[in-house]
Amino acid sequence: MASIWSYANPKKFIDTTDRVLPVLSVLALAALVGGLVWGFFFTPDDYKQGSTVKIIYLHVPAALMAINAWMMMLVASVVWIIRRHHVSALAARAAAPVGAMMTVIALATGAIWGQPMWGTWWEWDPRLTSFLILFLFYLGYMALWSAIEDDDTAADLTGILCLVGSVFALLSRYAVNFWNQGLHQGASLSLDKEENVADVFYYPLLLCIAGFVLLFVALVFLRTQTEIRARRMRALLARERLND
Amino acid sequence: MRALLIRDLRLAVRAGGGFGLGLAFFLIVVVLIPFAVGPQSALLARIAAGVLWIGALLACLLSLDRLFALDWDDGSLDLLATAPLPMEAIVSIKALAHWLTTALPLVVIAPVLAVLLNLPAAGYWPLVLSLLLGTPALSVIGTFGAALTVGLKRGGLLMSLLVLPLYVPTLIFGAEAARRGAEGMAYGTPLIFLAGITCGTIALLPFASAAVLRVNLR
Amino acid sequence: MTLNTTPLQVENLAVARGGLAVLEGVSFSLSRGAALVLRGPNGCGKTTLLRTIAGLQPALSGHIGLEPDAMAYAGHSDGVKPALTVTENLRFWADIFGTSTIETALTQFNLVALKDRPAGTLSAGQKRRLGLARLLVTGRPMWILDEPTVSLDAASTAMFAEAVRAHLQGGGMALVATHIDLGLAEAQVLDLTPFRAKAPALDDFDEAFL
Numbered sequence: 200m201a202s203i204w205s206y207a208n209p210k211k212f213i214d215t216t217d218r219v220l221p222v223l224s225v226l227a228l229a230a231l232v233g234g235l236v237w238g239f240f241f242t243p244d245d246y247k248q249g250s251t252v253k254i255i256y257l258h259v260p261a262a263l264m265a266i267n268a269w270m271m272m273l274v275a276s277v278v279w280i281i282r283r284h285h286v287s288a289l290a291a292r293a294a295a296p297v298g299a300m301m302t303v304i305a306l307a308t309g310a311i312w313g314q315p316m317w318g319t320w321w322e323w324d325p326r327l328t329s330f331l332i333l334f335l336f337y338l339g340y341m342a343l344w345s346a347i348e349d350d351d352t353a354a355d356l357t358g359i360l361c362l363v364g365s366v367f368a369l370l371s372r373y374a375v376n377f378w379n380q381g382l383h384q385g386a387s388l389s390l391d392k393e394e395n396v397a398d399v400f401y402y403p404l405l406l407c408i409a410g411f412v413l414l415f416v417a418l419v420f421l422r423t424q425t426e427i428r429a430r431r432m433r434a435l436l437a438r439e440r441l442n443d
Numbered sequence: 444m445r446a447l448l449i450r451d452l453r454l455a456v457r458a459g460g461g462f463g464l465g466l467a468f469f470l471i472v473v474v475l476i477p478f479a480v481g482p483q484s485a486l487l488a489r490i491a492a493g494v495l496w497i498g499a500l501l502a503c504l505l506s507l508d509r510l511f512a513l514d515w516d517d518g519s520l521d522l523l524a525t526a527p528l529p530m531e532a533i534v535s536i537k538a539l540a541h542w543l544t545t546a547l548p549l550v551v552i553a554p555v556l557a558v559l560l561n562l563p564a565a566g567y568w569p570l571v572l573s574l575l576l577g578t579p580a581l582s583v584i585g586t587f588g589a590a591l592t593v594g595l596k597r598g599g600l601l602m603s604l605l606v607l608p609l610y611v612p613t614l615i616f617g618a619e620a621a622r623r624g625a626e627g628m629a630y631g632t633p634l635i636f637l638a639g640i641t642c643g644t645i646a647l648l649p650f651a652s653a654a655v656l657r658v659n660l661r
Numbered sequence: 662m663t664l665n666t667t668p669l670q671v672e673n674l675a676v677a678r679g680g681l682a683v684l685e686g687v688s689f690s691l692s693r694g695a696a697l698v699l700r701g702p703n704g705c706g707k708t709t710l711l712r713t714i715a716g717l718q719p720a721l722s723g724h725i726g727l728e729p730d731a732m733a734y735a736g737h738s739d740g741v742k743p744a745l746t747v748t749e750n751l752r753f754w755a756d757i758f759g760t761s762t763i764e765t766a767l768t769q770f771n772l773v774a775l776k777d778r779p780a781g782t783l784s785a786g787q788k789r790r791l792g793l794a795r796l797l798v799t800g801r802p803m804w805i806l807d808e809p810t811v812s813l814d815a816a817s818t819a820m821f822a823e824a825v826r827a828h829l830q831g832g833g834m835a836l837v838a839t840h841i842d843l844g845l846a847e848a849q850v851l852d853l854t855p856f857r858a859k860a861p862a863l864d865d866f867d868e869a870f871l
Contacts, residue, residue: 332608346592346595346598347594350680352659352661356591356658356659359655359658360591367611370612371608371612374611374612374636375611377636378619434681441683447753450753454744454745516738517738517740518736518737518739519738519740519742521734521736525717525732527730528757661717
């Protein structure tokens with residue numbers, strides 16, 4: 200099998216993802232529809248939280264992806280800074296709006312869930328606050344990308360911003376914890392704890408998470424293709440100017 | 444390196460250098476707060492520490508866009524980059540000059556403005572200490588933001604968007620220390636965290652700022 | 662540092678502006694006491710080439726052999742601070758480069774009478790002279806100059822040529838991009854037009870998106 204870096208060639212990336220995308224989209228759709236229908240209609244109401252608990256099937260996967268999207272951008276930025284593969288930088292750029300949207304979904308569904316449970320739409324709880332801060336980081340990252348004309352400069356600057364931002368986002372997470380103890384329930388899923396949500400809720404949740412992951416990957420592939428084509432267009436225009 | 448520091452300090456205090464503008468801004472913010480929240484001294488005493496921190500933070504932020512922009516416009520930044528000074532030293536000196544000309548006066552004047560906001564007597568030391576420990580981090584982080592946006596026209600607003608989220612941990616620990624002090628509680632822990640953040644940013648962030656500046660000079 | 666190495670050796674250099682090659686295959690060398698004038702139409706990449714040699718931006722390919730700590734760069738702008746006096750401006754650069762005297766620079770560029778004036782009150786030509794006087798203050802042997810005579814009158818241009826000549830006689834070197842005649846008869850001239858990069862072929866679609 201060819202080295203993974205061969206996919207750093209934009210042409211090869213587009214060709215490969217073109218073949219993968221339909222499969223990926225269908226799988227994402229199937230997992231999402233399956234998971235959501237299962238979760239919404241075929242699970243019992245929680246004895247304490249009633250039917251409101253079912254928003255978990257949107258809330259938890261979106262929150263997971265909001266963080267994982269940033270992680271992916273961080274990895275892609277490091278790859279760009281070290282190996283100078285343009286596709287990597289463009290993938291990071293492509294992932295940012297998706298991640299930001301996931302953050303918004305997590306915050307909005309959280310508010311809708313929090314209203315009946317805590318009696319308030321918004322609470323300055325550490326988890327909520329951290330997500331709000333994460334959203335601000337996404338905004339700054341996207342704004343910097345769109346503000347700089349030269350593509351390589353933009354890729355370098357946003358890459359470094361992503362590295363520095365990650366450290367500060369982590370710092371903020373702990374600072375916020377220190378600042379307010381909060382009322383958000385513990386993590387719904389964790390690998391090291393025995394105690395998770397009950398199995399009836401657990402399996403449809405896993406399916407929803409798989410659906411969100413697939414959706415994210417498909418969207419990032421699609422958006423990266425768009426970024427590559429836009430980039431190629433700018434390169435061709437620059438080449439025209441060179442010939443004058 | 445000392446030459447660069449002296450030059451920057453000199454430029455700041457000469458005509459058009461903008462020295463004192465940050466102070467005036469700080470004063471105005473503090474004056475406006477009671478107009479917005481009402482003159483009850485009990486309420487003002489409760490929020491005084493936080494308001495002073497926000498005021499100092501915004502005053503720091505507003506003066507950042509001049510940090511590299513002037514040197515960029517007149518070409519000195521190109522010349523400095525080819526001079527025998529490492530870029531890391533240049534950004535560190537710039538941050539130091541910014542702290543000395545903008546942040547340090549804010550720290551000095553903060554207790555005076557605290558009187559206007561009716562800060563409890565126990566809160567003065569924690570306020571000054573937390574500002575003294577926290578403002579260097581504000582200057583260093585701000586230098587990074589200024590380096591990111593140096594080549595951009597109207598980069599000021601974008602810089603605020605980039606820098607303010609980075610200010611969150613500093614603000615939380617700094618304001619927390621000042622607030623706890625004002626309420627007569629122990630404020631050692633947040634102060635230690637604050638000092639840690641300041642030391643960490645001073646040690647590491649100049650490398651990022653220098654890298655960013657090199658990219659922007661290309 | 663041995664005297665018989667070539668202080669500046671450029672081999673097969675390609676430079677890029679905005680991600681696209683503008684010049685390629687540029688080779689030249691500069692020995693002690695020599696000057697090289699770069700010529701070419703606007704936008705052909707003179708400035709990009711000089712900035713690359715000065716180390717402000719990376720080369721696309723090729724090799725630049727430059728003695729360490731030999732180079733002083735002067736770009737389009739003078740880097741003159743209007744709020745500082747002429748003396749303070751020069752003194753600053755002397756301190757940065759670790760040299761001591763600014764008197765020769767003041768005399769050579771006829772700035773003695775102006776030395777206590779704030780630089781903001783100087784005319785464009787006087788500012789330019791101050792910017793060029795900075796080169797003497799750096800004490801560096803290799804001057805890399807980008808359009809040094811912009812806004813200089815005939816007399817000042819002659820003054821500048823004289824300063825360059827004196828610098829060359831003292832074993833210095835100069836690499837100058839200009840579109841006017843400097844009156845430096847001894848300088849070699851390199852026309853950059855033949856080195857303009859050809860637009861890359863379009864049949865493949867590589868990492869540069871072309």
